[in-house]
Amino acid sequence: MRCSKPVPRASVEGLGRVRLLFLAVISAAGISSVLLSTGASEQKRISIYSGTANYTLNVSDRDGKEYVDLLEVLQPLGATSTRTDGSSCRLRFGNVDAEFAAGKNRARIRGGDFDLPGKFKLENGRGFVPLASLSTLLPQFLGSPVTFRESSRRLFIGNVAVHFTAQVHSANPPNLVMEFSSPVNPMIATEPGKLRMIFTHEPLVPPGSQTLTFDSRVIPSASYTEDNGTAEIAVSSNAPLFASFSDDGRTITIAPAPQKQAQLAPAPAQQPVNTPASPQPQITTPPPATLSAPVLYFAVVDASHGGEERGAALSDQLAEKDVTLSFARLVKQNLDSRGLSAQLLRDGDVSMTADQRATLTNTAHPAVYICLHASSEGNGVRLYTAMLPVGGESRGPFLDWDTAQSASRATSQVLASSLAAQFEKRQISVRSLMAPLRPLNNITSAAVAIEIAPPSGNAADLSSLQYQQLISESIASGVLAVRDKLGTVR
């Protein structure tokens, strides 16, 4: 059931219906080395798209074949557990049991034999399967077909594809209007003669023809390509272009940057495109709403679960609700000590619904919302940003409850990338996902959920103060690093 809840107009007005200034400042050299080249040094990746989560995983070579960690593939799709016993690895996904043996091609799934196109590899308790097996292996677990675009390593589960149309309108100046069947949030890079949109999290599929030609001298063509877990649309032009988003990310309009408008644009958009190569592509985001609300808290930290609702049983003694609370308190401490005032949604063992969490957060108008979960499965952290439902719209005086996050998706991504960088810096393994997790979709500010697993498979480590401090420090530093992009308290 969809319910619309009134959110005061004032809280969303400043974000604007049409987001301009989405011009990314990425040097041409920077982005091609990070994302688009197929050089030997580039990390191979696979992107997986489903109704449950969109995520990207690392792919590695073994015996001349590409392999992927099977647990990493399955975990975001549903409850998964593994038990390794010598050279055998038992895996349970939902109610499907499977058994794999190290060095063997043959596995047992649902009580039957299943042949892998390469040997199963067991390394440090992690099971790896040939990438080429996924199109037949995953349906065994999921019970639904998958489409694997192997040459670009993009795997679609179920009917999730995002389609688009492109049309040049002959206004003066002409503009290219691209309509997407679901909201998109690509990284955008400009270089002379070209504007590139790179889609990592969206299950975008090609139009009928890879090259689109338009009856326009200013914007003569656009091309679609896929590579290494990403899709790209490159728009060619003989004039500098800029992109603007509307309709909650379903429409991207690309037009020549008018001289006057470029001069009036706020500082971030004025940065020269060829700034020194940065290690990661950066996205400049719209300036935050400027409302004269009293300064409350910069961040809201949400310890998930609580009270009757215990969350996962992490071990015999350890309930998720207690672990998330101790993490939340430390995260608050670390934020406070960096001058980023933080508020805990719950500071005791009380239960709250997702709606209550979202309502309290939105009423507080923080710049950042951080939700904490804990898990005994896997290791390191999983970093979630919202995946908005298809067809949701927020129009009119009230913000649609299910897509309240739509105006902040870009800042949420900026926050998530910054957090990921800080975790990596501290050698904490991190995976980034998009998922329709509640209450992320209902939060109006930049929002992430962080699921914390132990550093190396031992659930007891989740209550180690040293590990909790390392994680909390990473989170606070990650927020601090992009503080200016997240804006001030609204």
Ligand SMILES: [Zn+2]
């Ligand atoms: Zn949880």
